[in-house]
Amino acid sequence: GDPEQGRKLAVQCQTCHGIDGLAKIPIAPNIAGESQIYLQSQLKAFRSGKREHEMMSVVAKNLTDRQIADLAAWYESIEVTVTLPD
Amino acid sequence: GDPEQGRKLAVQCQTCHGIDGLAKIPIAPNIAGESQIYLQSQLKAFRSGKREHEMMSVVAKNLTDRQIADLAAWYESIEVTVTLPD
Numbered sequence: 488g489d490p491e492q493g494r495k496l497a498v499q500c501q502t503c504h505g506i507d508g509l510a511k512i513p514i515a516p517n518i519a520g521e522s523q524i525y526l527q528s529q530l531k532a533f534r535s536g537k538r539e540h541e542m543m544s545v546v547a548k549n550l551t552d553r554q555i556a557d558l559a560a561w562y563e564s565i566e567v568t569v570t571l572p573d
Numbered sequence: 574g575d576p577e578q579g580r581k582l583a584v585q586c587q588t589c590h591g592i593d594g595l596a597k598i599p600i601a602p603n604i605a606g607e608s609q610i611y612l613q614s615q616l617k618a619f620r621s622g623k624r625e626h627e628m629m630s631v632v633a634k635n636l637t638d639r640q641i642a643d644l645a646a647w648y649e650s651i652e653v654t655v656t657l658p659d
Contacts (some may be wrong), residue, residue: 490658507655513608519655522599538624569593569605570652572576 488523488553493561496554499546508565520567526559574609574639579647582640585632594651606653612645 497506500518505511508519518526532538533547534555550558583592586604591597594605604612618624619633620641636644 507657509653509655510608510611513610514614516602516607516611517653519653521602522596524599525596525602528600564658566656566658567595567603567605568654568656569595570654571593572650572652 488556488558488560490557490560490564493557493559493564496558497561500558503542504562508562508567518562519565521562523556523559523563526562527555530555530558574642574644574646576643576646576650579643579645579650582644583647586644589628590648594648604648605651607648609642609645609649612648613641616641616644 494506497504500506501511503510503512503515504518508517508521510517529538530547530550533540533543534550536544547555580592583590586592587597589596589598589601590604594603594607596603615624616633616636619626619629620636622630633641
């Protein structure tokens with residue numbers, strides 16, 4: 488996938504997941520830095536109906552394999568660092 | 574949920590998701606910093622069979638509501654920061 492194309496496509500994701508992959512609402516997951524393998528598998532599961540969600544099932548239905556690959560490349564390209572609580 | 578208890582319970586998650594919530598294998602998602610609402614909903618979906626995954630369906634089947642709450646509290650307590658590509 489092409490992360491530059493994915494970044495453009497991510498405008499349709501940003502209300503919930505952010506362009507930066509950090510969720511804007513509690514019911515949505517952060518997706519920054521997730522692997523392309525994981526992101527593609529989940530988008531395809533939503534598209535096929537294997538995984539269901541009110542919003543994602545609708546969004547994913549209209550995505551091509553290429554668009555899914557580009558979106559996955561974008562979100563994977565975001566670097567994540569974590570800090571554990573004391 | 575109690576994050577301290579969750580951290581202890583997370584030994585059963587760490588092979589794939591890490592104690593720090595950063596995935597150790599590409600097919601698993603990072604779960605660091607995900608909201609308790611999201612984490613609980615997904616663990617309960619795996620437990621009920623609404624969401625399916627070879628590994629997670631087995632792991633979640635044995636979790637109580639309390640354990641799910643504790644695990645969610647642990648992983649939510651991890652702070653995530655992101656860096657976008659140039």
